[in-house]
Amino acid sequence: MSARLSDVVAKIAEPDENVRRSTQELLDRKTKPRRSLGRIEDLACQIAAIRGTTEPGVLAPAVVLAAGDHGIAEEGVSAYPQEVTGQMLLNFASGGAAICVLAAQAGARLVVVDAGTASDVAHPDIRDRRVGRGTANSTRGPAMSAADATRSLEIGIELVDELVAEGIGVIGIGEMGIANSASAAAVCAALLPANPEQVCGRGTGIDDEGLARKVDAVTRALQANPTPGDGSATLAGVGGFEIGVIAGVVLGAASRRVPVVLDGFITGAAALIAARIAPACVGSMIASHRSTEPGHRLVLEELGLDPLLQLDLRLGEGSGAALALPLVASSLAILSDMATFDQAGVTDAGA
Amino acid sequence: MSARLSDVVAKIAEPDENVRRSTQELLDRKTKPRRSLGRIEDLACQIAAIRGTTEPGVLAPAVVLAAGDHGIAEEGVSAYPQEVTGQMLLNFASGGAAICVLAAQAGARLVVVDAGTASDVAHPDIRDRRVGRGTANSTRGPAMSAADATRSLEIGIELVDELVAEGIGVIGIGEMGIANSASAAAVCAALLPANPEQVCGRGTGIDDEGLARKVDAVTRALQANPTPGDGSATLAGVGGFEIGVIAGVVLGAASRRVPVVLDGFITGAAALIAARIAPACVGSMIASHRSTEPGHRLVLEELGLDPLLQLDLRLGEGSGAALALPLVASSLAILSDMATFDQAGVTDAGA
Numbered sequence: 001m002s003a004r005l006s007d008v009v010a011k012i013a014e015p016d017e018n019v020r021r022s023t024q025e026l027l028d029r030k031t032k033p034r035r036s037l038g039r040i041e042d043l044a045c046q047i048a049a050i051r052g053t054t055e056p057g058v059l060a061p062a063v064v065l066a067a068g069d070h071g072i073a074e075e076g077v078s079a080y081p082q083e084v085t086g087q088m089l090l091n092f093a094s095g096g097a098a099i100c101v102l103a104a105q106a107g108a109r110l111v112v113v114d115a116g117t118a119s120d121v122a123h124p125d126i127r128d129r130r131v132g133r134g135t136a137n138s139t140r141g142p143a144m145s146a147a148d149a150t151r152s153l154e155i156g157i158e159l160v161d162e163l164v165a166e167g168i169g170v171i172g173i174g175e176m177g178i179a180n181s182a183s184a185a186a187v188c189a190a191l192l193p194a195n196p197e198q199v200c201g202r203g204t205g206i207d208d209e210g211l212a213r214k215v216d217a218v219t220r221a222l223q224a225n226p227t228p229g230d231g232s233a234t235l236a237g238v239g240g241f242e243i244g245v246i247a248g249v250v251l252g253a254a255s256r257r258v259p260v261v262l263d264g265f266i267t268g269a270a271a272l273i274a275a276r277i278a279p280a281c282v283g284s285m286i287a288s289h290r291s292t293e294p295g296h297r298l299v300l301e302e303l304g305l306d307p308l309l310q311l312d313l314r315l316g317e318g319s320g321a322a323l324a325l326p327l328v329a330s331s332l333a334i335l336s337d338m339a340t341f342d343q344a345g346v347t348d349a350g351a
Numbered sequence: 352m353s354a355r356l357s358d359v360v361a362k363i364a365e366p367d368e369n370v371r372r373s374t375q376e377l378l379d380r381k382t383k384p385r386r387s388l389g390r391i392e393d394l395a396c397q398i399a400a401i402r403g404t405t406e407p408g409v410l411a412p413a414v415v416l417a418a419g420d421h422g423i424a425e426e427g428v429s430a431y432p433q434e435v436t437g438q439m440l441l442n443f444a445s446g447g448a449a450i451c452v453l454a455a456q457a458g459a460r461l462v463v464v465d466a467g468t469a470s471d472v473a474h475p476d477i478r479d480r481r482v483g484r485g486t487a488n489s490t491r492g493p494a495m496s497a498a499d500a501t502r503s504l505e506i507g508i509e510l511v512d513e514l515v516a517e518g519i520g521v522i523g524i525g526e527m528g529i530a531n532s533a534s535a536a537a538v539c540a541a542l543l544p545a546n547p548e549q550v551c552g553r554g555t556g557i558d559d560e561g562l563a564r565k566v567d568a569v570t571r572a573l574q575a576n577p578t579p580g581d582g583s584a585t586l587a588g589v590g591g592f593e594i595g596v597i598a599g600v601v602l603g604a605a606s607r608r609v610p611v612v613l614d615g616f617i618t619g620a621a622a623l624i625a626a627r628i629a630p631a632c633v634g635s636m637i638a639s640h641r642s643t644e645p646g647h648r649l650v651l652e653e654l655g656l657d658p659l660l661q662l663d664l665r666l667g668e669g670s671g672a673a674l675a676l677p678l679v680a681s682s683l684a685i686l687s688d689m690a691t692f693d694q695a696g697v698t699d700a701g702a
Contacts, residue, residue, distance in 0.1 A: 031448055033431075036555070036665045080698065081698055088382070090696075091695040096690025098685060098689055102685070106677070204384040311659070312390050315383050315384065315388055326674075326677035
């Protein structure tokens with residue numbers, strides 16, 4: 001582990017349980033039956049505990065969307081050709097993709113990061129942080145070097161530093177990369193652990209033959225890269241550059257007491273890597289939704305996270321995270337803006 | 352049924368299935384794997400079908416929050432005293448309640464309606480549409496006259512007319528009224544039908560004894576008011592003024608092709624009354640969430656509605672509807688703002 005990474009890991013603390021309790025007490029004085037806002041109250045309490053204050057106020061949101069290409073795409077594990085990663089990066093930067101629309105709806109800044117695509121793409125609204133030009137095919141050896149795995153994590157940490165300096169207080173994470181659900185499946189199979197069959201799904205929409213090829217490719221990637229359950233080693237062996245960057249964002253956010261809103265299966269795999277590197281970072285995670293990918297449920301269970309939404313999403317890009325951001329904002333507004341029984345002159349039955 | 356009501360019922364049409372299919376085809380050309388936004392796509396298609404156009408655009412949202420008092424409160428079925436209904440009406444108008452915060456977060460206009468409270472409350476931001484000063488105790492006879500039931504429905508219809516004239520395009524519904532979960536339980540028991548035990552929950556937070564009193568009171572209310580499964584007659588026998596107003600909002604919205612976003616169990620009971628009066632209005636309903644009240648699941652199943660959220664809410668006020676409005680807005684933005692594969696120059700695998 002690099003000195004930079006060690007420093008960040010050392011700074012990650014669990015959410016403050018005293019603040020969590022005090023926040024619930026504040027909510028209990030608001031003009032509503034106790035706990036009647038259910039998980040919205042839990043969310044407010046969790047965010048307060050992460051921030052370490054019963055008055056977290058309004059948190060400016062961003063969605064960090066990292067893209068990368070995957071050598072395992074050669075194995076025919078995706079319904080789309082690899083060129084689509086670069087094409088979609090331009091679409092993200094141009095405002096035409098789903099995440100552009102959903103981030104705008106949530107009032108969130110969209111931060112588009114090229115973590116390592118194979119295509120030549122350039123756009124003023126794409127942050128070029130390429131660790132490489134796509135990973136190597138993990139069925140034949142490591143997807144990336146140990147140094148590149150560390151570099152991808154550090155890029156994520158640096159992104160959080162920049163965003164926090166710019167006033168961002170909550171970060172949704174998203175990803176894009178043709179074949180990255182195969183890499184994510186390999187990561188989860190290695191770290192949960194699980195069988196490839198349990199964590200391989202249809203991704204963007206492969207058929208039965210494609211799914212069989214995907215299970216086979218993931219099986220071979222795991223054989224080619226026997227990992228010791230270590231987050232960084234698994235990232236290097238079977239992960240992806242954007243997966244590493246997102247794991248770094250999770251670590252960086254946790255070290256800065258910034259809540260991080262997960263998206264689907266691939267961000268779940270990145271979160272699992274982060275959790276293996278620094279278990280305390282799980283306290284800073286908010287699960288936005290549970291996707292239709294079969295492995296996502298296993299990852300969320302392993303992390304002990306209960307998703308806010310179940311809308312049969314399977315897009316990625318941070319789309320589920322963006323859809324959950326209004327719930328985050330609403331939970332904080334309930335905490336800051338509602339009247340107490342005393343303030344409103346409403347009889348409190350204390351129920 | 353009054354001439355006014357008959358006229359509205361006659362205007363209610365099912366959503367346009369051709370528009371629904373055409374809208375899905377439009378979504379299938381957007382830069383994402385087919386159907387990868389799951390229920391967000393369903394929502395866009397449903398709203399388009401309700402509006403009768405594949406280009407519904409942006410719909411300005413409102414939350415109609417109707418309050419009323421209930422004679423059945425005398426039976427000790429609530430954790431809170433009746434005075435709280437009026438106190439909360441003032442809180443709604445003053446901006447201190449949960450729904451004020453949540454409607455503001457959703458960018459929705461909050462329309463506070465006094466449908467029939469027992470307290471003397473007056474505030475420029477409360478629309479005084481009192482049908483009476485609280486209903487009669489339904490364990491001893493009808494909660495209201497047939498004429499008052501019709502009047503409450505007509506008030507809801509008139510509210511929709513006003514809101515549509517003011518440019519509102521989607522309406523969330525909410526309610527408040529001490530003991531109204533007992534009235535809603537009686538309505539659902541009569542119309543589903545179901546046993547009182549199946550539809551009585553803890554409402555704002557009654558204990559086991561309170562719950563037993565509630566089941567007993569609902570049982571006696573049903574005995575005192577044998578209803579023939581008729582929506583209006585059930586409303587008069589065991590309903591409430593705000594329940595009638597909300598049922599009227601549902602009917603009015605459906606007749607104007609305005610999607611209506613339900614809230615919890617009590618708005619579900621109102622929606623059930625509306626559905627018995629005009630079955631086609633169900634097509635205009637969007638279920639925001641499923642609450643912890645046991646009867647809510649039964650109502651949603653009867654109406655064939657799958658809620659968008661499950662956040663263990665049990666507040667009412669339209670809080671769940673307000674929390675779901677950003678999903679409505681996002682679904683429409685996906686439809687209007689996303690690029691197609693052709694526009695973005697992205698390879699379409701047609702998956």
